[in-house]
Amino acid sequence: MGATTGPLSEELLAQLRKIDTPTIANALELMDIMPRTEGFMRPEIKSQSPVTETYIGYAVTGVISARQKSPRALERSDYYKAILDIPSPRMIVFHDLDYPATVGSYWGEIQGNIALGLDCVGVVTDGGVRDLKEAEEMGFPFWAKEVLVSHGYVHGVAYNVPVDVGGVYVEPGDLIAADLHGAIMIPMDAAERLPAAAEALANQEDAVISVAQSGNVTVETLAEAWAESARRGAKSSY
Ligand SMILES: O=C([O-])CC(=O)C(=O)O
Numbered sequence: 622m623g624a625t626t627g628p629l630s631e632e633l634l635a636q637l638r639k640i641d642t643p644t645i646a647n648a649l650e651l652m653d654i655m656p657r658t659e660g661f662m663r664p665e666i667k668s669q670s671p672v673t674e675t676y677i678g679y680a681v682t683g684v685i686s687a688r689q690k691s692p693r694a695l696e697r698s699d700y701y702k703a704i705l706d707i708p709s710p711r712m713i714v715f716h717d718l719d720y721p722a723t724v725g726s727y728w729g730e731i732q733g734n735i736a737l738g739l740d741c742v743g744v745v746t747d748g749g750v751r752d753l754k755e756a757e758e759m760g761f762p763f764w765a766k767e768v769l770v771s772h773g774y775v776h777g778v779a780y781n782v783p784v785d786v787g788g789v790y791v792e793p794g795d796l797i798a799a800d801l802h803g804a805i806m807i808p809m810d811a812a813e814r815l816p817a818a819a820e821a822l823a824n825q826e827d828a829v830i831s832v833a834q835s836g837n838v839t840v841e842t843l844a845e846a847w848a849e850s851a852r853r854g855a856k857s858s859y
């Protein structure tokens with residue numbers, strides 16, 4: 622992967638890659654900057670590749686369709702230029718205009734290789750993907766609503782425009798994290814605070830987990846564990 626050209630340092634990106642998406646969601650809760658029910662993609666946007674780490678990238682956004690040929694289909698070079706307009710590392714975030722009845726995959730071995738060559742780390746789409754074995758082998762993960770057999774008449778409709786994917790409004794350049802659980806947007810001004818928040822969370826969770834593992838699990842010890850977790854800063858979901 623080439624050097625990052627975006628607003629966040631390579632050190633910070635490396636720290637963020639160590640945090641899984643549930644912890645990112647919890648850390649954002651701790652900051653209390655948006656409702657707990659927002660900012661992450663609906664579960665239909667699933668990991669279709671066996672990933673074991675968190676992938677982080679600035680969003681290259683786009684709208685595609687495969688239902689029919691279009692005289693207004695964009696050129697392949699428009700797509701490559703759109704990628705290069707976004708700092709690296711990049712995460713492709715595509716809305717499929719045919720959603721929810723998606724028919725053709727933009728994604729496969731060829732597109733994955735091209736995107737990887739252009740410093741993209743993966744794709745998140747409410748459309749489909751294919752060539753799953755090859756994607757795994759090349760290390761270019763797919764997060765997608767479904768797996769499709771055909772590419773139909775797939776073509777680009779627009780690049781680097783705001784898109785809604787999985788219920789999240791994504792603008793070009795937004796910071797996206799994805800792992801085996803799914804995908805979440807990290808508000809740019811929260812990124813810097815995330816590693817410390819994740820550490821604070823681990824400390825809060827440890828107050829409960831250590832009691833659960835202590836061999837002395839009672840209503841009373843659990844109540845005290847949750848109280849200790851709250852003293853360490855945990856916010857209740859109740
Ligand atoms: O053919 C397509 O458009 C998608 C695909 O399978 C590939 O990129 O290999």
Ligand SMILES: [Mg+2]
Pocket residue numbers: 729730731752
């Ligand atoms: Mg293919």
